[in-house]
Amino acid sequence: MLVWFLDPELLLIVGVSLKVSCIATILAAGIGVPMGFFIAFADLPGKRGVIIILNTLLALPTVVIGLFVYSFISRQSLLGSLDLLYTQTAMVIGQLILIIPVVTALTIAAVNRVDERFRRTAMTLGANTLQTAMVIFREARFGIGAAVIAAFGRVISEVGISMMLGGNIKGFTRTMTTAMALEYDKGSFVLAVALGLVLMSLSLAMNVFFHLCQGAVENQ
Amino acid sequence: MKKGEKIQKLFKLVLVAAVMLSLPIYYCHGAEDATIKMSTTSSTQASGLLDILIPAFFTDTGIRVKVIAKGTGAAIRDGMDGNVDLIFVHARTREEKFVSQGFGTRRYPVMHNDFVILGPKADPAGVMGTESVVDALKKIAHSKSLFVSRGDDSGTHTKEQLLWKETDLPLITMVTMDKQTLAPADSANWYLSVGQGMGKTLTFAHEKQTYTLSDRGTYIKYRFGREIPIDLHIVCEGDPSLANPYGVIPVNPKKFPHVRYEAARQFARWITSPRGQQLIAEYRLLGKQLFYPDATED
Incomplete structure (x- = not known):
């Protein structure tokens, strides 16, 4: 039973899943966290509207994102000449659209939870915007970490975008979820369940790791 | 510092972060020169036939084939949009229409x-x-x-x-x-x-x-x-x-200049060659022959 664990094909599938999900998560964190800070700090006139739109985007179905991106990168359309369809890049783009709202919305929530006095104190002590942001970031780091973990969980478990934009190409864009869909289609439930277990174990490992980091920092 | 400057500064920060973090995305593209994309019907993949044919073709020619398995309708659609280099499907009348409309060069009968x-x-x-x-x-x-x-x-x-x-x-x-x-x-x-x-x-x-x-x-x-x-x-x-006849059709380079027509045609010729046809005839699933070669010599 343990043999399939070392199966090179399975490892490749897990590798593709991890690579795509990690890139998407890192990029989404790089864009979403600053955006969350910006929205939380800025006195924009339409701030409430922006937050409502962000929260709506949290419910965006993956097939809608898949279709949307597809209509831009399909050969006949605007960005067709970039040859993006059925590549890992296309999957990353779709997944970014999926999780940037997740990271942003949860970052806003985490920042808003930080006591307003931190900000005022920092400003009073002569901190500039960047320094103030760093103070808030320090206080909100667990919330932001949780936002990133949630985003990672969303992309590694998603199947619609990967299937539509990646095409489930063996060795290139076949991820754990699209492989599971294929195995189910083929009627081989054992491998599908095995892949599901790998996916759950990975998520568990990620969360345990995060939890331990959090504990280590708090004990300092 | 004025509020406008602050926002501007933050915005710049976001921009720089976004650009810097976007760079690794380009590494997703590997060397894909000797690679073609083929949309096909789920039955060729689910039956396991392509697991035999694709590696054999790679051994013979050094060309890698990326397989996207869908229904025939979706596969033909991929060809009509120029998203793939060739299609391998089973709907004779629709394949002939695909060729006559200029989306494909010609239909190579492969098997049934x-x-x-x-x-x-x-x-x-x-x-x-x-x-x-x-x-x-x-x-x-x-x-x-x-x-x-x-x-x-x-x-x-x-x-x-x-x-x-x-x-x-x-x-x-x-x-x-x-x-x-x-x-x-x-x-x-x-x-x-x-x-x-x-x-x-x-x-x-x-x-x-x-x-x-x-x-x-x-x-x-x-x-x-x-x-x-x-x-x-x-x-x-x-x-x-x-x-239930299956055919392979390379996407027409006159319609879509970007397609890797030469490699796609090579695949079509290879699969209809004695070598490809023999592999199809010899393929057994659970001791049963699934596909019968169809290629007629030119």
């Missing part, structure tokens, strides 16, 4: 297998042993026995609609967006269109114990290749109308 009508052991419509597929479908329709349709615009679905047309039963045309679908009239209670691939449709038919149309390869796999075989039986087979 056949469709079968499956049903539950109890055989409520009394179809078992019926030789003519038209009679078989009429019996199912008259007895209003449950029948599951792929309903996904695939090659099998295309075939099924052609077969219903041959029966002279009253049909209704359903129009969804720009697609027309034929189904027997007055069939709301017994004709179930599930919109799924062959595998899922077979599982559905097995669970609900209904009749359905399947390609023989997928049926063999589900009947003999699983620990718990599906409890469906062939009730009609061998009618010439049930033939």
